[in-house]
Amino acid sequence: MNNRFEEKTVASEVLFEGKVISLRVEEVELPDGKFAKRELVGHPGAVAIIAITDDNKLILVEQYRKALNRSIIEIPAGKIEPGEDNEVTALRELEEETGYGAHQFNYLQSFATSPGFANEIIHIFVAKGLYKIEKPAQGDEDEFINIIECTIEEAEQMVLDESIYDAKTAFAILYAKKLIDN
Amino acid sequence: MNNRFEEKTVASEVLFEGKVISLRVEEVELPDGKFAKRELVGHPGAVAIIAITDDNKLILVEQYRKALNRSIIEIPAGKIEPGEDNEVTALRELEEETGYGAHQFNYLQSFATSPGFANEIIHIFVAKGLYKIEKPAQGDEDEFINIIECTIEEAEQMVLDESIYDAKTAFAILYAKKLIDN
Numbered sequence: 404m405n406n407r408f409e410e411k412t413v414a415s416e417v418l419f420e421g422k423v424i425s426l427r428v429e430e431v432e433l434p435d436g437k438f439a440k441r442e443l444v445g446h447p448g449a450v451a452i453i454a455i456t457d458d459n460k461l462i463l464v465e466q467y468r469k470a471l472n473r474s475i476i477e478i479p480a481g482k483i484e485p486g487e488d489n490e491v492t493a494l495r496e497l498e499e500e501t502g503y504g505a506h507q508f509n510y511l512q513s514f515a516t517s518p519g520f521a522n523e524i525i526h527i528f529v530a531k532g533l534y535k536i537e538k539p540a541q542g543d544e545d546e547f548i549n550i551i552e553c554t555i556e557e558a559e560q561m562v563l564d565e566s567i568y569d570a571k572t573a574f575a576i577l578y579a580k581k582l583i584d585n
Numbered sequence: 586m587n588n589r590f591e592e593k594t595v596a597s598e599v600l601f602e603g604k605v606i607s608l609r610v611e612e613v614e615l616p617d618g619k620f621a622k623r624e625l626v627g628h629p630g631a632v633a634i635i636a637i638t639d640d641n642k643l644i645l646v647e648q649y650r651k652a653l654n655r656s657i658i659e660i661p662a663g664k665i666e667p668g669e670d671n672e673v674t675a676l677r678e679l680e681e682e683t684g685y686g687a688h689q690f691n692y693l694q695s696f697a698t699s700p701g702f703a704n705e706i707i708h709i710f711v712a713k714g715l716y717k718i719e720k721p722a723q724g725d726e727d728e729f730i731n732i733i734e735c736t737i738e739e740a741e742q743m744v745l746d747e748s749i750y751d752a753k754t755a756f757a758i759l760y761a762k763k764l765i766d767n
Contacts, residue, residue, distance in 0.1 A: 404655050405647075405655055405656040405657070405748060406649070406655060406656060407647060407649065407656040407731065408647075408648060408649040408656060408729040408730075408731075409649055409656075410649050410651050412651075418600070418601055418608075419600055419601065419608060419624075421610070421624040422622065422624065423624050423701070423702060424624050424626070424702050426600075426601060426608050426626075428603070429651065431651055433727055433729070434729050435729075437726075437727070439727040440604065441651040441652070442601075442603040442604065442605050442606050443651060443652050444606070444608075444626055444652070444702070444703070446699075446702065449701070465587075465589060465590075466590060467588070467589065467590040467591055467592050468697070468700040468701070469592050469594075469611065469613055469623040469625060470623070470625050470626070470697075470699075470700055470701065470702055470703055470704045471697055471700055471704055473586050473587055473588060474587040474588060474589040474590060474591075475587070475697070475700060477700070480701075482701070512744055512745075512755065513747070513750065514749075514750055514751050514752045514754070514755050515650070515652075515653055515657070515750055515751050515752065516698045516699045516752045517628075517652075517698045517699050517703060517705055518650040518652055518653055518657060518659070518750075518751055519605075519631070519650070519652065519662075519664070520605060520606050520626070520628065520652055520703075520705075521626070521652055521699060521702075521703065522652045522653055523699055523702075524750075525752065544619075545615055545619070545621040547590040547615070547616050547617075548590075549589065549590075562694055563694075565695070566587060567696075568695065568696055568697055568700075568706075569696050569697050569700055570696045570697065570698045570707065570752040570753060570756060571752060572696075573694065573696050573756050574752060574755050574756045574759065577756065577759035577760060577763065578759060581759065581763075
């Protein structure tokens with residue numbers, strides 16, 4: 404782990420502990436000995452799945468995002484439950500949100516979504532060899548989802564009209580395009 | 586704007602107003618008439634720049650991210666100041682963080698980074714025709730940055746060893762590769 408320009412915590416105050424996120428303010432000592440405040444959000448981490456059908460369609464889900472006060476279209480994703488293995492979470496979310504299982508399921512890479520203020524990490528998986536599960540597990544009862552299967556060209560069009568408006572999904576479209584073209 | 590599955594706010598409480606982010610908890614009415622709580626972070630938005638040199642190197646910056654308690658390598662980026670035009674912010678951040686100006690500077694697309702809990706939007710720009718500015722403007726005094734110029738292959742290697750561990754940068758690498766290959 405790289406600690407270049409480390410900011411050492413000299414004081415930390417937890418301001419909120421919620422169901423999904425927490426908030427704390429830390430005072431840190433900078434590399435030059437000066438001090439600064441950091442406002443930091445804690446998040447349990449999440450998984451997201453680039454799911455591609457046998458006829459090269461990308462599976463997307465449309466849902467309302469209160470943080471943005473609008474609906475957007477994203478790849479299937481979900482929070483990691485305490486103690487749950489990332490791959491188990493990803494397979495569960497794929498089933499709950501889309502009704503699909505996958506014969507091929509591989510970890511791709513992980514990344515922070517908002518490293519300037521949050522520790523949320525998303526672990527990305529690629530699902531191929533998709534098949535419909537007869538009686539899929541149900542997701543969270545406060546989650547309302549519309550499933551969309553589209554070509555890469557249709558997805559690119561949805562980026563232009565901002566129906567797709569999400570970092571992990573923008574990444575997924577470029578990755579899926581590369582995968583399909585090869 | 587798409588409002589499918591709209592969640593109507595019935596109560597909202599601001600818990601924190603910081604220098605960078607704010608936090609509020611909202612009670613919302615779901616499409617089925619039930620109620621749920623949403624923990625929401627407010628953020629002013631940011632810009633990020635995919636900057637490619639004439640010899641097809643990607644400009645990256647290494648900095649410590651307190652939220653992750655480690656240094657990571659990202660494309661140049663920064664928060665939007667109140668009233669500042671996105672493109673002005675992006676050109677300013679490119680100069681402050683890398684010392685470069687750009688003869689070609691184009692808006693690419695925008696996306697939310699963490700739509701599950703935050704309204705942060707990043708506006709992505711592509712900079713080409715880069716030139717060194719003789720006396721570049723200085724950035725924030727609490728920001729310590731190491732500039733890296735690397736090939737796409739080197740950047741891909743940094744994804745594998747998790748030196749690059751950031752959504753906008755993962756997107757930028759795929760986009761830059763596409764741009765250079767074409």
